[in-house]
Amino acid sequence: MIICLETATNICSVALCDSAGVISMRESSDSKSHSSVLTLFIEEIFKEQGITARDLKAVAVSKGPGSYTGLRIGVSVAKGIAYAASIPLIAIETTLSMYWGISASLKDKEAIDKDTLFCPMLDARRMEVYYALYDTNGKTVKGISAEVIDANSFNTIPESKKIIFFGDGAAKCKEVTNRINSSFAEDYEISASHMHVPAYQAYKDSRYEDIAYFEPFYLKDFITTKPRKNILGKEMA
Helix, strand or coil, X not given: CEEEXXXXXXXXXXXXXXXXXXXXXXXXXCCCCHHHHHHHHHHHHHHHHCCCHHHCCEEEEEEECCCHHHHHHHXXXXXXXXXXXXXXXXXXXXXXXXXXXXXXXXXXXXXXXXXXXXXEEEECCCCEEEEEEECCCCCEEEEEEEEECCCCCCCCCCCCCCEEEECCCHHHHHHHCCCCCEEEECCCCCCHHHHHHHHHHHHHCCCCECCCCCCCCCCCCCCCCCCCECCCCCECC
């Protein structure tokens, strides 16, 4: 079994998986709860299944990009489990697990052929998003980048290729894009359960991270917000 942790967005999600699929899962959409509920969810699943961390084959964590704070919480907990239980640490690109989460469900809903592209998008403030492009087999067509979306952002991709946009950053794209042959999966929500396939593939290939030195994939520097008032409540210049 592999336990998967997803904390890259406002959703905090934990899924216990075996080679066949998801065994148990816990989720919360409270964006301020990651630090308080993540370990609680893990403990609940362990208790429910009658196991400990030493019964796991590995621990997998969403490596980013995504929320700076969320990623740090998820990676810190994953590293702690891996170190304490002497099991491998697996890191999965957030956009890749998103691809696996939507590709199967959409095959029954939309016309998907070999030219269809999947575009997972994560909100990155203002009109900027983190995104990547994958083909129907999960092969990377365009690597992860942080970009400001405008009307011409995807016009270099032939219109014969349908692009399916999804994730919490896709709404920004829908507002401005004028690209023909685009679709938006507005009901998609990220989940640790989507890490099942890539996590087991990484385990099979022994693609592990160094527990001591691994860091989340932030993609860009953390930017703090300058407070408008000081501690005395006065406006700052």
